[in-house]
Amino acid sequence: MSFNNDVKSIMIVGVGGQGSLLASKLLGHVLVSEGYDAKVSEVHGMSQRGGSVVTYVKYGSKVYSPTIDPGEADYIIAFELLEAARYIPFLKKGGTIITSSQHIDPMPVITGAAAYPEDIAGKIKAMDINLVQIDALSLAKQAGNAKAVNVVLMGVLSKFLHFKSEIWSKAIIECVPAKFLEFNQKAFNIGANSSL
Template sequence: MSDRITNILLVGVGGQGILLASEILSETFKLAGFDVKKSEIHGMSQRGGSVVSHVRFGKRVNSPIIREGEADILFGFELLETYRYLPLVKLGGKVVANDLQIAPPSVLIGQESYPEGLAEKIRSLFPDFLLVDGLGLATAAGNPKTANTVLLGAVSTQLDIDEKYWMAALEKMVPTKALEANKKAFQLGRTL
């Protein structure tokens, strides 16, 4: 095993299920035999604030938070938040984001407007940016609630981790009644 550490940053809005997604990632890396650390701030997270979760894995991980400008993968659950955290991504890093807009409070009350053309702006900085219609694909696969898992599948293709570990992590972390739908959604994400 090399000493290299892989850094994944998950960003979005409180209530979107970011913490569960980062738990599944961490569990997968642990099962694959890596040291893993993850960090995020709770407390205000379910009240619609901006949420950031750091996940790091490798032979040995020290800091639970990713150094500025050194995220290998930015996993965005919402467009504005994805764009906001681009400076934390290393140049040449991979950006995968859900094609979803959630208006922040100042936009809700009409003081500011939601920025336009964010996907294009992200692509101009990260040319192989992968924009995923999470909700559309999940709905097509039969369960709109599995949008995050479709995205997780898309992120998984960026990592050299055997599929069996992803499946084992899903089996451990996802409630039994939702497991089949999530496995299906994950596979769909892997084809993107």
Template sequence: MSVNVMIVGVGGQGTLLASRVLGNAVLKKGFDVKVSEVHGMSQRGGSVVTYVRFGDRVYSPIIGKGEADYIISFELLEAARYVSFLKPGGQIIVNSQRIDPMPVITGAAEYPEGIVEKLKESGAQVDELDALSLARDAGSQKAVNIVLMGRFSRYLPDIAKDEWIRAVEECVPEKFRELNLKAFEAGFAS
């Protein structure tokens, strides 16, 4: 058995760093871990997804439809896009931020309304938070990723808070350490 976490968002929002923090935190617990990322073209404002899987033995680096226990979404529309990867009754942690994709900007499509309700109708447990505001309050809107990891950490009681903090410290550059620890705390306490 493995725990399957998808981290989804918009290229540039810092999903890679979030997946590395999670990967490091669970590796320290002695789990087998795989973290799958996509670099290159899809980082330029496109829809991005990283997969984090951990357990006694993890084979596939990716997560299939219906296999995710958790989806951490950095943006509303992206949560909707990937919800079918979630197990029935699985948990979505979603940042309430809205970022218009190019088809919406050009007027070719509308940004869907009522996404949180739609997520619930599709069978997901939804935990919505304004991670952008929390990140700003912590000192930088770029820390949305760590705020969300702070919130998500509450769903994995096996990993103690100080173990999370150690993983954050190891994954971020020294000069941003204080900011990110503040962001983690903000997400954790929210």
């Protein structure tokens, strides 16, 4: 396989308990099986339910560090709108944010100390950022499990990365426990076939 030396960077951002780890594991599997040097960072942040969580995935012919600096991310995959907004400084010019339209109130909103910001998607688009917004929660429920938002979003990302669907399918089989396999496969396919 021929590579250019251009390293690609993908950030997966969300809230603890949403499955960032599985999403980054799936993506790492796909990239390695395609012959890339891929580095996946540990989860950073409050990995218990409710805290902000970020994982970094970098791939190319040679990757020296898994960390992504501001202005470096080609893609930001966000499980929630506020998380998408929070990590905008990391997006490179011309990069794309793929986000679920879901709102998950952070602690300051839950306690009444702050209000959930209005029209986040509109504000992001006004910054001339490529924003792909999808109701991943509804699509996950359609697949049979509300927790499959992460895999729906990987399905959407697959439309941009152009790896064969069989490669993703194999990664899902290898990364997902058998009892959860069916709805995760369905969730991926629904994401991959969604209209953007």
